[in-house]
Amino acid sequence: MRYTLQSIWAYRYFIISSIKTEFKAKFVRSKFGGLWMIFHPLAQVLIYALVLSAVLKAKLSGIDSQYAYAIYLMAGMVGWNLFMDIASRSLSVFIDNGNLIQKMSFPKLTLPLIVIGSSLTNFFFLFLAMVVVFGFLGHSISFTILWIPVLILITITLATGVGLTLGILNVFIRDIGQIMTIIFQFWFWLTPIVYSKSMLPEKYQDFLYLNPMSGIIDGYHSVLVYNKAPNLELLIYPSILALSTFILALFLYQKSNKEMADLL
Amino acid sequence: MSILEVKDVSKSFLDYSSEWKRILSWFGLSFAPKEEHKILKHINFSIQKGEAIGIVGQNGAGKSTLLKIVTQTLKPSQGKVTVNGRISAILELGMGFHPDLTGRQNVYHSSGLMGFTQVQIDEVIDEIEEFAEIGEYFDQPVRTYSSGMSMRVAFGVATAYRPDILIIDEALSVGDAYFQHKSFDRIRKFQEDGTTLLLVSHDRNAIQSICDRAILLEGGCIIKDGEPEEVMDFYNALIAQKENSKVEQKTLDDGKVETISGTGEVTIENIRLLNSQNQIVEYISVGEKVTLEILVKVNKDVDELVLGYMIKDRLGQAIFGTNTHHLKKEIKELKQGTQIEYKFTFNSNIGVGSYSMAVAVHSGESHIVNNYEWRDNALIFNVANQDKDEFVGTSWIAPKLEYNIKR
Numbered sequence: 074m075r076y077t078l079q080s081i082w083a084y085r086y087f088i089i090s091s092i093k094t095e096f097k098a099k100f101v102r103s104k105f106g107g108l109w110m111i112f113h114p115l116a117q118v119l120i121y122a123l124v125l126s127a128v129l130k131a132k133l134s135g136i137d138s139q140y141a142y143a144i145y146l147m148a149g150m151v152g153w154n155l156f157m158d159i160a161s162r163s164l165s166v167f168i169d170n171g172n173l174i175q176k177m178s179f180p181k182l183t184l185p186l187i188v189i190g191s192s193l194t195n196f197f198f199l200f201l202a203m204v205v206v207f208g209f210l211g212h213s214i215s216f217t218i219l220w221i222p223v224l225i226l227i228t229i230t231l232a233t234g235v236g237l238t239l240g241i242l243n244v245f246i247r248d249i250g251q252i253m254t255i256i257f258q259f260w261f262w263l264t265p266i267v268y269s270k271s272m273l274p275e276k277y278q279d280f281l282y283l284n285p286m287s288g289i290i291d292g293y294h295s296v297l298v299y300n301k302a303p304n305l306e307l308l309i310y311p312s313i314l315a316l317s318t319f320i321l322a323l324f325l326y327q328k329s330n331k332e333m334a335d336l337l
Numbered sequence: 338m339s340i341l342e343v344k345d346v347s348k349s350f351l352d353y354s355s356e357w358k359r360i361l362s363w364f365g366l367s368f369a370p371k372e373e374h375k376i377l378k379h380i381n382f383s384i385q386k387g388e389a390i391g392i393v394g395q396n397g398a399g400k401s402t403l404l405k406i407v408t409q410t411l412k413p414s415q416g417k418v419t420v421n422g423r424i425s426a427i428l429e430l431g432m433g434f435h436p437d438l439t440g441r442q443n444v445y446h447s448s449g450l451m452g453f454t455q456v457q458i459d460e461v462i463d464e465i466e467e468f469a470e471i472g473e474y475f476d477q478p479v480r481t482y483s484s485g486m487s488m489r490v491a492f493g494v495a496t497a498y499r500p501d502i503l504i505i506d507e508a509l510s511v512g513d514a515y516f517q518h519k520s521f522d523r524i525r526k527f528q529e530d531g532t533t534l535l536l537v538s539h540d541r542n543a544i545q546s547i548c549d550r551a552i553l554l555e556g557g558c559i560i561k562d563g564e565p566e567e568v569m570d571f572y573n574a575l576i577a578q579k580e581n582s583k584v585e586q587k588t589l590d591d592g593k594v595e596t597i598s599g600t601g602e603v604t605i606e607n608i609r610l611l612n613s614q615n616q617i618v619e620y621i622s623v624g625e626k627v628t629l630e631i632l633v634k635v636n637k638d639v640d641e642l643v644l645g646y647m648i649k650d651r652l653g654q655a656i657f658g659t660n661t662h663h664l665k666k667e668i669k670e671l672k673q674g675t676q677i678e679y680k681f682t683f684n685s686n687i688g689v690g691s692y693s694m695a696v697a698v699h700s701g702e703s704h705i706v707n708n709y710e711w712r713d714n715a716l717i718f719n720v721a722n723q724d725k726d727e728f729v730g731t732s733w734i735a736p737k738l739e740y741n742i743k744r
Contacts, residue, residue, distance in 0.1 A: 084452060098435060173432060175405065328364075334405075335411065
């Protein structure tokens, strides 16, 4: 383990330069370049807001703004986007870089780190864009924003844990990648992002929190929509799950390391 | 201390009836794999500092797998590889290049992949640019490059710092002649400074001119490890090897190794080099008229017989070779028991030195189709300069000199 960390440290320049490269590459050939990574989620928010606000607006309590639903949506989306970005890219990170892994000798764990780094960059810009949009909508955020790094940390750990565990298995059983793209879609709808918990029949509300993302997204809502600290109780279960999947991923990595390059 | 030590390395790829069994086996449950493909079997060798080793073998012999294990992109199933130094491997040029980045940006990016820091590359970036010689293209996106150009940049990066071990997998056969020379010069320079070289190639000339040792892989095993010429002769024989054929090597008095291979339908009974007085000679003079006399015996009816010979210099490079097919004298429908005496008479317009003769009997244009018998180092002879003006080189190309002094 210590050796692994050392070799990753030795490759820090590669990690940083890869994140930069990915960022730069977005700007090279399209006019709006990196702006697209903000436009896409914002467009999604716009669609949901247009389609669903009429239906759902009335039931959203605790915030008085005519744009309440749009704000709620955006706060959840920004958190989900970070999770989704890391999880889905970790899922295929080894397969996508198969040729590189076979031909060059470098610590493979740098690859998920690059994924995390570039997803965080995306998140940063999306978050900024969101704050700007909030300003236009007349919604301001308070110092509770200081909770965001904590939420980010849990989100990243869970996303990497889930994504990498499945990403390693995906090298050996390629169906996993296909199944997961479907599961991720269900997962999105099973998380209170476009709706809120209170809109559900009461008997289902508790089941919602079996989904670790529910508690995390709840945190983003608290901080960004309601300007209060996240409900820490709701974060305990996601944190434990995040840590266990993360450890499982590292364990699988150690075990599969010997055979992984054989099957890429 | 050897710089690279490969000890009892085996590599097999395991096939399980279900991949879940493989995954469960990481958790301590044991399942027997359905199939085990053994790619490498008990490979042992060690390399000293500054040695240049050629690795040869047919496709599928395990060369690439061995290289990947040495560079540690693949893990051995068994055994151990010890490396005492930094390896730079050119398994595929342009790995990690991003098409939208410029050459310069890619140099930084891909050298990060080799474990270099930004600062280290800052020191050599000008040198890499100069080495690549692609002018303004260095600051253009790599997608606009020709394959030769990206190879120039990639080679420059891979060899920016002198590694302790340089591994090259046929990558150098790309690129134009000028750049090939340039890269070989750099490789030789590294070698002089103590870099160990590991070269995988099918190119006999490259192996023999660069390497001082060669390893022949066949079916995952090392079947020959020694002098490049000897190993290449054996390899050559192996390519032509067919069912029922044998390969045999014996050491001659002068230390050279004679390689005999073939299926044996026709055998070479006797080879002699004669001078104009019909005396057997071992020393001939430059330009002397000599006769190569070869006696072959047909052991089994054959449809067609072609006999070829090749004169090679002391490094094993071909000086001249031809056969009776090219000379339009192939013999058809031969009955068992026939003996044929061939006489090739020629002027030995070759330079001073020691030469060997390889002789082969086969059908068709080359020995690949039906190799009855092939002998490397079948005959050794020396050329001395007795009556010609002093010259260098392997060919005697007598000039007629005229000059005018103009004022």
